[in-house]
Amino acid sequence: MNAFSFELIHRSARSHARVGKIHTPHGTIDTPNFVAVGTNATIKALDSQQLENIGLQLMFCNTYHLLLQPGTQTIKKAGGLHKFMNRSMPIITDSGGFQVFSLMYGTVSDEIKSRGKKKLDNSVLKINEEGVLFRSYRDGTPILLTPESSVTAQKDLGADIIIPLDELPPYHVSQDKLRESLARTHRWEKRSFDTHMQNKNNQAMYAVIHGGLDKTLRKESCSYLTQLGFDGYAIGGSLGKTREQMFDLLSYTMPLLPENKPNHLLGIGDLDSLETCIKLGVDTFDSSHPTRCARHGLLFTKNGYKKILQANNKQCFSPIDEGCTCMTCKHYTIAYLHHLFKANELTGYMLATIHNLHFMVLLMAEYRQKILNDQL
């Protein structure tokens, strides 16, 4: 097994976009690239062989969900996440923190809408310097998530890339609270990093840059975390209400990251954001958008979304996207997919997911080629 490294292949002459290769013990990830979310150690409706055939190089699994089901001890006994789900290609896991704090605030956008007033759930029992105590939604067991326990869980899972525990501050938060939260996040990330360094286990750890919408704090976060020696840098926390706010924040933050390390934009991967983020220098993106869209019958094409349930697809006997080489387009027509969705057949979810992920894989390959050609 090879250790983790990042190889910068080319910087576009026209933007901060860059092409690189992240080498991991389970193979290479060409960047920029899209990372599909397989929360429960599976991409919904696909098995690992189908996923590898699509060529998706990095898969994102959620430590929070795997802690609760089947438990990281079980996955450790299986020989780690790769063996458990029989995946030979790279995996990244998060710390579990995002989901725990989401239990309190809802998703970032729910929270923005509710102005921070609504607590969605009383699963979170206590937050203090040690960590977060929450109740399992499965069986009510109280679980203490600390920087150390999160890293230990991620050691059990054995992903190629792991993430330190951070605190997710609410969007509606005072400047003082945001500063306090950032300081705690930095202490937690340091503890996570120290725990990781005691047993690297051939894993890489990406820091998570925080600071919300405050550029000074974002700069402080970059400055502090890049000193510690992480293998890469993820952008976390609130990126604003609008895509423009996010772009503005990334324009400011991305140049503060070291050029010789890979970076990752957490939880963003919608089609409308990708190109601008790539131009700003983002290497990898994770999002459940393409797979969730697939299960709702929204198929990605060069001409935008195709809503498969629309009546005009009923007798359309061509593939979803002419020229698409995915397994679904090679074998099935729009009319057949329309029928499967009308009949609520599980097969439809599988075929749509294959198509959307294949679309993402090709789209990212095209972006890389454009960067190599200095066209982006």
Added chain:
Amino acid sequence: MNAFSFELIHRSARSHARVGKIHTPHGTIDTPNFVAVGTNATIKALDSQQLENIGLQLMFCNTYHLLLQPGTQTIKKAGGLHKFMNRSMPIITDSGGFQVFSLMYGTVSDEIKSRGKKKLDNSVLKINEEGVLFRSYRDGTPILLTPESSVTAQKDLGADIIIPLDELPPYHVSQDKLRESLARTHRWEKRSFDTHMQNKNNQAMYAVIHGGLDKTLRKESCSYLTQLGFDGYAIGGSLGKTREQMFDLLSYTMPLLPENKPNHLLGIGDLDSLETCIKLGVDTFDSSHPTRCARHGLLFTKNGYKKILQANNKQCFSPIDEGCTCMTCKHYTIAYLHHLFKANELTGYMLATIHNLHFMVLLMAEYRQKILNDQL
């Protein structure tokens, strides 16, 4: 394309079990064999390529469901069912009658339990000599199913084997009513056959033998229907309350069918019935049992059902069935499947369905070998 034919390969020296080959325009079906039910032109959770890889030679699709969604006209425009779902291997469709009458009585076993008193549904508007008028559960459209319209629909679908319209009498029926129903079924089957013969369309048609539990009527049904020149014979109608009643009825009825034609037992395919039915000379069986079991986490093994959700499977890192060569057992463990089912992941349904269908394919191959060896 070749026409339909049946080749009798071997009769067991120890029973009425027989090995044969049904040749169809889309390839050969080795008999005895199991026929999976793909109601809506898909086996639930699998696509046609996965199904062909499993080696399931004959697939059963339901005309009733396809009439309502997407409509047989759409499938005709697609070039028929094979092209619509991209299946290269043989398909059998039913007349639609069974589902329409099931709307009235529930399933045969529901009806047995309710003693024929309970009408489950008011979708059936009228039954007379012409046919059955019912309402679409999708959009309320009244649909008239007649022998002629059922055959026309099945011509549009273009399956290799089609079935004439029959009347399904309730289980709790007087002798007079049963005799009347049989007479009507015979008239309907004759009209279906005549419609079929006007345009064979390279399809074969199996008659459906009726007569309920009355052996005299069963004999009459065999006698009448075998004169008409059908390509094969299906056993339909009530086969009794218990497996023993069914075996008794089949022992009586099977020898009345011509040896040089294939036969099919409609809607029976549970593991406990198969061996006895094969010994009685049954060639093919259709049932949704293995696929429904799979989606409920009941996995077939040489040692009986494995309930995948049972807690003792949590850390069992071996395949479902040692030595099983299915895609699921080659790549995944019981622990992983247990996890997928606990997490309600769609992938679990797919992997379990692949395993159970593969099990049926191998089981039937073993039965054929035993018959060839005169061991059954």
